[in-house]
Amino acid sequence: MTVVQWSGRGSVGVAAGADVDVDVAVVLVDAFDSAACVRLRKLVVNSRARVVLVVDGLDERQLELVLEAGVRGIVWRRQATEVQLAQAIRAAWRDESDIPDDLLRRLMAQRAGRARGVEVGTVVAGRPTPRELRVLELVAHGLSTKEIADRLSYSERTVKGNLHDVMTRLNLRNRAHAVAYAIREGYI
Structure with a gap:
């Protein structure tokens, strides 16, 4: 675990210890x-720092542990640009939370599912869901939104939503970019 510390007074440093101000x-x-969860909790308690976590992926159970540990922001590792990190740091410094939209939606779905007795699967940053992959495969075959909806028995809105979600989460520009990504990564 690597910790980079930032102080509103202008100091920045890299530390292995948690007893810092x-x-x-x-x-x-x-x-x-x-073990990472325990170290995060110790960092928050010992330093009273607001923590921004950069991680490859979290499932909903891990997200709950992270939030219980006191983490203020989460940034997907593959989306950790200077702008994204600066946004998360500013939000944490203002005592606000900054959590990726896709992860927040999954957490809300999980909580709603628990109320109904249903368990929701994990989210892995950078990997399309099985439903998204089915849609992308049909896009790759040249089908229109309506044709995809008919083939999968989804509404056109669901197809568009799946495409929007995968393109937003993976920072893809359009359908062609999404298909090229899925092929390049070996998903389809």
């Missing part, structure tokens, strides 16, 4: 597990 700590975690 900083305003915001950016934590890069290669693999989120229970």
